[in-house]
Amino acid sequence: MDKTILIVDDIFVNRRVLAKNLQNAGYYVLEAENGKEAIEKLTQNDVACVLMDIEMPVMNGIEAARYIRYKLPSSKARVKILAITAYNDSTINEYLEFSLFDGIVTKPFSFQQIEKILKDA
Ligand SMILES: [Mg+2]
Structure with a gap:
């Protein structure tokens, strides 16, 4: 089965661009527009x-x-989570230390960056 990636972003265009790139690279994609929806999708699917x-x-x-x-x-709790953030502040790095996130990608990012991280995953 293809690897399923869950894209969580409140901006529709952001989700579409990422989804299209991931699908072209052979991934199966799910989308959620906020954290609550993300938890529902994660619970119902193998992500x-x-x-x-x-x-x-x-x-x-x-x-x-x-x-x-x-x-x-x-x-479900051990799923790999990458934070996608517009700012790279110390707060985020703190969350990284507490293993809340497996990595951080700062906007603007290239799809190649994301793909490399997913391949290493
Ligand atoms: Mg946002």
Whole structure:
């Protein structure tokens, strides 16, 4: 089965661009527009990696990652989560230390960056 990637971003265009690139590279893609939806999709599907935007309404990326790591059963809680953030502040690096995220990708990023991380995953 193809690797399933869950794209979480509140901006439709951001999701579409990433989804198109990932599909062209042979990945199966799921989308969610906030953290709450991401948790639902993750619970219902076998996901290899979550690409998580940080700033989102309803439930942001940090709240969602925290929920996934601490509230979901261990098979789901250990999913690889990459933070996608417009800013590279020390707060994010702190979350990285606490294993909330497996990596950080700063916007603007190239698809090649994402693909390299997914291949190493
Ligand atoms: Mg956003």
